[in-house]
Amino acid sequence: MSRYPNLLPLATAAVLLALILPAASAAVVWGPYVTNTSENSAVVSWKTASPAGDGWVEYAPEGGETYRIPSTSEGAMHHVLLTGLTPATTYRYRVGTGDGVTGDCRFRTFGDERFTCIIYGDTRAQKPLFTQAERHGLVAERIAAEEDILFVMHTGDFVCEEEEWDEFFTVAGPMLRNTTLVPVAGNHDGSAEEFADVFGLPPYYSFDAGSLHVTVLDSNDRAWADMGSQTSWLKGDLASSLPRKIVAFHHPPFSSDRQHPGGDLGIRAEWSEVLSENGVDAVFGAHTHAYERYRVNGTEYFVVGCGGAPFYALSEEKPTGHQAGREQTLGYIRAVVSPDAIDLEMMAVAEVAKDGRVTTYPPGTVIDTVRLPADAAPQESAPAAWWVVPAALLGGAALFRIRR
Numbered sequence: 117m118s119r120y121p122n123l124l125p126l127a128t129a130a131v132l133l134a135l136i137l138p139a140a141s142a143a144v145v146w147g148p149y150v151t152n153t154s155e156n157s158a159v160v161s162w163k164t165a166s167p168a169g170d171g172w173v174e175y176a177p178e179g180g181e182t183y184r185i186p187s188t189s190e191g192a193m194h195h196v197l198l199t200g201l202t203p204a205t206t207y208r209y210r211v212g213t214g215d216g217v218t219g220d221c222r223f224r225t226f227g228d229e230r231f232t233c234i235i236y237g238d239t240r241a242q243k244p245l246f247t248q249a250e251r252h253g254l255v256a257e258r259i260a261a262e263e264d265i266l267f268v269m270h271t272g273d274f275v276c277e278e279e280e281w282d283e284f285f286t287v288a289g290p291m292l293r294n295t296t297l298v299p300v301a302g303n304h305d306g307s308a309e310e311f312a313d314v315f316g317l318p319p320y321y322s323f324d325a326g327s328l329h330v331t332v333l334d335s336n337d338r339a340w341a342d343m344g345s346q347t348s349w350l351k352g353d354l355a356s357s358l359p360r361k362i363v364a365f366h367h368p369p370f371s372s373d374r375q376h377p378g379g380d381l382g383i384r385a386e387w388s389e390v391l392s393e394n395g396v397d398a399v400f401g402a403h404t405h406a407y408e409r410y411r412v413n414g415t416e417y418f419v420v421g422c423g424g425a426p427f428y429a430l431s432e433e434k435p436t437g438h439q440a441g442r443e444q445t446l447g448y449i450r451a452v453v454s455p456d457a458i459d460l461e462m463m464a465v466a467e468v469a470k471d472g473r474v475t476t477y478p479p480g481t482v483i484d485t486v487r488l489p490a491d492a493a494p495q496e497s498a499p500a501a502w503w504v505v506p507a508a509l510l511g512g513a514a515l516f517r518i519r520r
């Protein structure tokens with residue numbers, strides 16, 4: 117008689133199980149994307165279809181030596197820290213898993229005196245009326261076509277609900293491949309733990325990029341449980357000696373959103389004085405699904421909830437300081453930052469009629485511009501431009517120009 121048990125039933129069960137269960141896949145389903153960039157470091161992130169412990173990142177400066185770092189994650193989310201990088205340098209990178217290797221991607225370490233960045237937010241879909249691909253996709257495609265974007269700041273509400281993250285990363289994929297993402301937590305983006313799981317970042321943080329100090333805050337309901345700590349951190353953070361400063365958080369303190377008249381008045385009372393007293397040039401938010409711009413006590417407040425979410429109507433009554441506004445328009449802000457000034461352009465991508473009909477604008481369509489701070493010297497030579505009356509689109513109600 118055999119000393120060993122009969123293994124045939126076990127083997128048969130294993131074969132049957134393998135046939136029933138889907139094979140574990142290390143295919144990359146989110147990303148890769150880069151966050152946490154500084155002059156000397158960056159974090160490369162991706163998600164695999166199933167938990168996978170055999171991922172890695174290969175990276176190299178343009179024309180330089182290639183390095184490989186393994187991921188230490190055994191789960192599906194991977195965040196790999198690259199250190200010892202050279203400031204103001206473009207790096208190529210790619211991600212490998214047991215299932216294959218991604219194409220080449222790029223990011224640039226911070227440190228340039230002058231650079232271009234993008235700001236936009238509210239990219240969520242409204243099922244079953246429209247998907248992210250149908251609205252956010254138009255904006256992400258235009259941003260992806262912009263050249264040499266140091267970072268894309270998303271001012272929150274990436275998704276409507278947790279199930280939508282796959283769709284966000286599919287739509288945003290080409291845009292994220294050649295830049296750094298600076299995420300701001302919106303009220304639809306889950307808990308602080310979920311935000312950290314996706315982006316490898318806490319809900320409030322700051323960094324320097326060349327002459328610009330960037331502060332990201334958490335304006336969500338959960339933040340009020342310990343707002344004193346965040347506000348005192350903000351006061352210390354804004355002591356930065358860099359000449360240009362911007363701040364971003366999801367809920368706008370100034371807005372003519374009909375559902376929140378005046379904007380988020382609690383956030384306004386908590387932070388607006390601190391921002392102006394510390395020389396913040398611009399504040400970026402979303403939450404109101406429209407474009408708005410206000411100037412209050414020397415600080416410019418932008419609402420840029422134009423990334424694809426269902427549009428909100430604006431009230432005729434505006435808080436003091438109103439400068440510009442636009443409804444039903446998909447778009448993003450393009451900002452050129454230098455030590456002396458920040459030049460901002462609101463880029464219109466498409467007009468969405470109340471019945472959902474979408475009319476796209478030509479690439480390079482600008483509907484609002486401002487140079488900050490307000491007392492900055494004017495540009496030496498303004499860019500050549502054409503002024504166009506889009507009577508067919510807008511009933512002749514607005515002018516816009518097309519950047520050459």
Ligand SMILES: [Fe+2]
Binds near residue numbers: 272302303304402404
């Ligand atoms: Fe929101």
